[in-house]
Amino acid sequence: MKPGKTPRLAVTGIGVVSPFGTDVGELLDAIAAGRFAIKDVSPTGSPDRKIPVVHCDSFDATEFLPAMRVRRWDPCSRFAAVSSLLALRSAGLSTPGGERIGILAGTWSAGATPLADFLSTMYTVNPEAAPPILFPFTVANAPASQAAIELGLKGPISTLSHRSVVFADSLLYAGILLADGRADAVVVLATDEVNPTYLRAWDELRIVVAPGREGFVLGEGSYAVVVELPEMALRRKAPIRALISGIGFAHADSGPHEYGRDPAAFAASDREALQRANHSPSEIDFIVLSDNGRTPEAQAERDGLDQVWKSSIPYTVRWKTALGEGAGPCAGQAVVAIAALERGNLPHDRGGALPGSKLAPPENPTVGLVHFSGAGGAHFSVVVERPSESMETIVIPLPILPLQK
């Protein structure tokens, strides 16, 4: 294992804008019931072509935030601000402490709609006609920024870009910010929107699923958690909903636009996460797969599991059938895992468990491993677990290396 360690994180809040609404319990119920929120979208300039996507059309940000403000926002800013608001509320931080709360966001597609609209006006009319209100929303950091402005978050702020693994990467960064005392709590989220212009490119690159073609289904929404150091959460008597106890990562030797297909990278990432969490492979009750419907990557992931678990792979599950693919939906898988641990049972895998893994979901699971895989050969593995009865015993002070002066 590579050295390096950041502290365990307590998840004290969850907020979602999902295809099935903004209630986490309803999201779990919908997945368990095998519901889908899929519609066909025509890529820009291809009115006769239909590509299935997972949508959040029923979401209305004005149920949560003043209509006067949010009506001008791009979809991801709306998703992000509302999921952050709900996460902070559920963490008991509905009146945020300003400078002591940070926000980290990840995204694939934030800014897509205002960007396409702004450029289209520039091209079809002239640059002077392009609406100035759109431009600030074309930047990928608009969702985190709007959430921070709306909710008064003045702590550390950043937006990361790391394909589908960005939520895990952001959790790693959040751990550092918390351990360094830069914040008492950090909202970590990932958000995406489905935009017809971007979909045109995805379609023509033959990456997304289409009639007669394998691929993934793009999804949209926002999935947020509030993380704190366990000792801080205990001090303010916040309910600890789950622990993030180990994060591992590895990068396969892939091009920037290729998913990793090296089983060893999957396995290395898993081993790191397990070791950092002080868990043996046999202690893992379930694994949330990053498999998004593309056969070569799914096979590599399966082979990676074989390297770590041999013939005793735990129950495997993937919820991308319901959530779709993207930075946001991948965060959604982690959030569902956290919520499922809290509830004590896992929603079924409508796509079918991995051959060779345990077929029945574990009863009352306590420890899970969530896979993230993205283009550029990026792999992250995150260990999530239910907090123990005596939380104090797992709070291990972390020696922080001094900054060099």
Place this chain on the structure above:
Amino acid sequence: MVTGLGAITALGSNLAETWEGLIAGRCGIGPLTAFSPEGYRTGTAGEIKSLPPLSTGMPRKRISRADHVGLVALAQAFEDSGLTVGRDVPPERIGIVLGGGVSGLPDSERFLLGIVSGDNHPRPTLPINHPPDSTTDLAARHWNLHGPRSTITTACSSSAIAIGYAADLMRYGYADAMVVGGSDVVARLTYGGFNSLRSVDPDPCRPFDIRRKGLSLGEAGGFLILEREDAARRRGAGIRARFLGYGITSDAWHMTQPDPSGSAGARTYRSALRAASLEPNEVDFVNAHATATPQNDPAEALAIRTVFGQRVLVNSVKGSLGHTLCAAGGIEAVLTVRSLETGIIPPTVGCEELDPACPVDVVKGSAREAPIRIAVSSSFAFGGNSAAVVFGRFE
């Protein structure tokens, strides 16, 4: 420790040319060539005039201009550091965190232009470099960087925050060396966007000057190699400066406007000082973000004055290079390190008559020699995503 620097800017195709131009007070902002400026309020930009070719073995297929700038400038940083991955540091102990944003957008713009023009078959590979992390992934693969990898996309503070996150990853033991910085280029979206906000100056921009009207966009690649001090000393690396810490804060104020009181910027500087365990009076020089918009410069000057008082020296390189957006934090960090090494602060080109609303000691007219021990480079971005990085002279 900073052991390597690389830069490509409107003033030169390497750091030496850029530095020489800055010290001489030259302006690299000129007529825009990337596309027709017809219909815009300005026709200027700080474009890279002479982009060196990619070296043998570098990826060439389907790379964007931002990737090209990044790969070439990053190669300079590696050469400057003398660091060889595999020999001096195992691949899994060196990582990369870059700032990115515009990235391959100019190619995506051609794709969209094709669609709106009725072209039924715009080349679908055009948008593939649009993700801000394309350059990061390309560089990681080319230099065999298997350690931590990430990309920060917070608009104008992207590569400053990237430096901070990378240093954090080293401090927490995830890597012994990190590649940091960023590259960005001029695109129609950013050119049209700032045009629509009426934030551009028809002439080359004038940071802190009373006649300033707005910013000039620019292109650049600016990269640094960070190494642990023990490792750098062990291999006999030339140490160029110490990285001491960074500040990262949210203004929570407005998407495009700074808090005019300067209090948000002051929090960023204080956050950086806390991380670096420094007192304000220990800082000698601030390489300011200073975009030359009417609103930003006074807010930043007030922040500097509030935290550091009037004794600190201040400059902005944007009058020479333009605003290089996601690369700004990287290139300005590189130039801040050069000021620490040489004891020379380049003049703020375009600043002739200091705006009284900017009550700080702006270096203007000609370069100034000063015994700089500690320097700060600040970056203030859309959405109030603010950062400041602190470097110390290596003695």
